[in-house]
Amino acid sequence: MATIVNTAQAQAWNGYEGEHWAAHHDRYDAVNSGFNRPVLDAAQLGDHDRVLDIGCGNGQLTRLAGRAARHAVGVDLSEPMLARARSTATAEGLRNVTFERGDVQVHPFPPGSFDAAVSRFAVMFFSDPVAAFTNVARALRPGGRLAFVTMKDLRGTDLGTVMAALAPHLPGWQPSTTPNPAPDRPSPTLSQPSPAPGQPSPTPDRSGPLSLSDPDHIRDVLTRAGFRNITVTHVEAIANWGENASAAAAFFSDWGPVRHNLADADPAPARAALEAAFRPFETGSAVRLRSTAWLVRADRL
Known part of the structure; x- marks a missing residue:
């Protein structure tokens, strides 16, 4: 074992x-x-x-x-x-x-x-x-x-733009601590847990x-x-996220950390925000984002 x-x-x-x-x-x-x-x-x-x-x-x-x-x-x-x-x-x-x-x-x-x-x-x-x-x-x-x-860090990247659109639907989330969904090892949550009062960062x-x-x-x-x-x-x-903005938003929403953090949120406006954020990256038959x-x-x- x-x-x-x-x-x-x-x-x-x-x-x-x-x-x-x-x-x-x-x-x-x-x-x-x-x-x-x-x-x-x-x-x-x-x-x-x-x-x-x-x-x-x-x-x-x-x-x-x-x-x-x-x-x-x-x-x-x-x-x-x-x-x-x-x-x-x-x-x-x-x-x-x-x-x-x-x-x-x-x-x-x-x-x-x-x-x-x-x-x-x-x-x-x-x-x-x-x-x-x-x-x-x-x-x-x-x-x-x-x-x-x-x-x-995602700030200034295409994926950072998409994550920023999701931020209003995830209370307490900080864009600078968002993991990149592209990696093969995302975190179980979208951000690092905050330290307890009086504890070091x-x-x-x-x-x-x-x-x-x-x-x-x-x-x-x-x-x-x-x-x-x-x-x-x-x-x-x-990075190819899907054939169109709707497909990309659906896939992204089912990614574990996003799904976890949206559990207590209203999924409809979050999904709409994601779809709108992906739409400018539609190119031909794919949604293409620049990853760093x-x-x-x-x-x-």
């Missing part, structure tokens, strides 16, 4: 959240797939490489890595998404791709068993990022490569959608975990 220490995320991803992502894997991949190539290019995969996909979700990045390398292993907390990942890999005839349930922070990877590790919007939700990246470093051979994307080490949004903090975490040659680069991609992220590249010591 897998050892799980990140219990809050495990609960979310083995409930509604994971089931929704597994059932709508094609829709989520349409939102996220623009970041696949930047990650894979940064990882510099070769024919003989063994690759670890951290927080693999439905497995699209894992499968792409498997096509570029000797073998790829995807690890995730979510049984529904792992089932989808295995099913799709089998349907595509990929025999060099495998999937394991595990908490990357403590998963017993054989030391030095991978040449590269990749991730698409999963690493922000480690409960202890230094411990998790230290475990990843241990799983990599000396000089092994790490490449991942993590979210940036959340620190950068706190897990959550913005936990790795500060480049200096990223460098500090990775350095402490045993990485060097760390680069943090702004990247952009186009930090692309991080590092080498194991």
